[in-house]
Amino acid sequence: MPQIRKRTVWLVILLITAAAVLLLAFDSRLSISFYSIPTSKIAGKVRVALITDLHSCQYGAKQASLIDAINKQAPDILLFGGDICDDILPHEHTEALLQGIAAAYPCYYVTGNHEYWSMDVEEILRLFQSYGVTILNGTCDTIEIRGQVINICGITDPDVTEYTDSSVGIKEQLEALKHIPENGKYTILLAHRPELIEDYAPYGFDLVLSGHAHGGQWRLPGIVNGIYSPNQGWFPKYTSGKYRVEDTLLIVSRGLARESTKIPRIFNRPELVVADLIGEP
Numbered sequence: 001m002p003q004i005r006k007r008t009v010w011l012v013i014l015l016i017t018a019a020a021v022l023l024l025a026f027d028s029r030l031s032i033s034f035y036s037i038p039t040s041k042i043a044g045k046v047r048v049a050l051i052t053d054l055h056s057c058q059y060g061a062k063q064a065s066l067i068d069a070i071n072k073q074a075p076d077i078l079l080f081g082g083d084i085c086d087d088i089l090p091h092e093h094t095e096a097l098l099q100g101i102a103a104a105y106p107c108y109y110v111t112g113n114h115e116y117w118s119m120d121v122e123e124i125l126r127l128f129q130s131y132g133v134t135i136l137n138g139t140c141d142t143i144e145i146r147g148q149v150i151n152i153c154g155i156t157d158p159d160v161t162e163y164t165d166s167s168v169g170i171k172e173q174l175e176a177l178k179h180i181p182e183n184g185k186y187t188i189l190l191a192h193r194p195e196l197i198e199d200y201a202p203y204g205f206d207l208v209l210s211g212h213a214h215g216g217q218w219r220l221p222g223i224v225n226g227i228y229s230p231n232q233g234w235f236p237k238y239t240s241g242k243y244r245v246e247d248t249l250l251i252v253s254r255g256l257a258r259e260s261t262k263i264p265r266i267f268n269r270p271e272l273v274v275a276d277l278i279g280e281p
Helices: 002-025 061-073 092-104 113-117 121-130 170-177 194-203
Strands: 031-039 045-051 077-080 107-109 139-145 148-154 186-190 207-210 241-245 248-252 271-279
Touching: 045 061, 045 148, 061 092, 061 271, 092 121, 107 148, 113 121, 139 170, 148 271, 170 194, 194 207, 194 241, 194 248, 207 271
Parallel strands: 031 271, 045 077, 077 107, 148 186, 186 207, 207 248
Antiparallel strands: 045 271, 139 148, 241 248
């Protein structure tokens, strides 16, 4: 009998452990990642919130849980880093987010590949513009926030030349932006695809913010930084977190896609990125 009880106890422990691991593995609750970035190009603090790869997924009624999470962080600027809309799911949850948040902050948006795959990109652009969001497509806005002046630049997804009549690709857009950092202000580039960081870095941007990789879909914390990512393949390099390439800092968000993903995320919670630019002497 004691031996049977001992086996039963170990079996219960094993089952509880397995259940806990599964719950953690498939946890799809929103997480928030914080980055502190010192720079001598500003004297104060500017807080930037990055939303990527929503894919029109739902976060509560009228996107309340996502909106609440953003508002609690009190960002100065809200950046939409592409694939906010999806090529399969309808745009209603994206519009609900814009309805609830766009009027509260200066907002900027660049396209991702799925906006082009939807074959509805012009309507998507009109949707964002109707809520006062600035579209960046090889363009830049120099803005002042409480006395701190920074450059917000952005480029479209490379699929722009394949799915539209435009012949202006990201190379031409980057060339159009190359003079911007010369004004000496802190310069952010919003660009959907992180795997192209070697193309972005020579242009002198201080910070590049990207998504697209979905965190490598399946992760093993502390061991594997993602199994597979679009356009990077197996065991991708740029999936989540902070990277330094030349003098440019790259931050990659795991994105917010949930029900739109054909392959479930494992140890890979959806992510809202908050980056604080901190002035230093």
